[in-house]
Amino acid sequence: MAIPAIEIATAIHTALRALTWPDGWSVYARGVKTLADGTPDDTAIELQRVYPFAQIEVAERVPNGHASILRAFGLTLRVVTDFPSDQFQTNLYAGADVMAGWICGNPQLSLSAVVFSAIYFDQQPAAANFGDDAFGQYIEWTALVHTRT
Secondary structure (H helix, E strand, C coil): CCCHHHHHHHHHHHHHHCCCCCCCCEEEECCCCECCCCCECCCCCCCCCCCCEEEEEEEEEEECCCCCCEEEEEEEEEEEEEHHHCCCCHHHHHHHHHHHHHHCCCCCCCCCCCEEEEEECCCCCEEEEECHHHCEEEEEEEEEEEEEC
């Protein structure tokens, strides 16, 4: 039986990899084994991330009320670049434009473990820096993936 959170991450990973990203971009998802370039590979044994990249994080589900068949999975979509090579954030915004285009295009997911209803974004994306000397920078969107059993 498929693990719903991993199946959602895999479906989004597949959809985002099919987009036209700026040169050098990779797409990664938690729960999806990939090579350093983001290509899925079930034999991968080492986690590698290469800047710039898009990241997919799916949290575990919560019910929508007692004994409900409705389930919501937390979702974070993030585009990340490193500050030294993207000081004016032009590559960051180029990647964010690709991600936002997918988000605004009414994403649909084909899943077997659960029935997909919608991805619900209810707030604007956040932007921040992280790491030593604010080395990394990102724009991220948070959402809920609504499903039913």
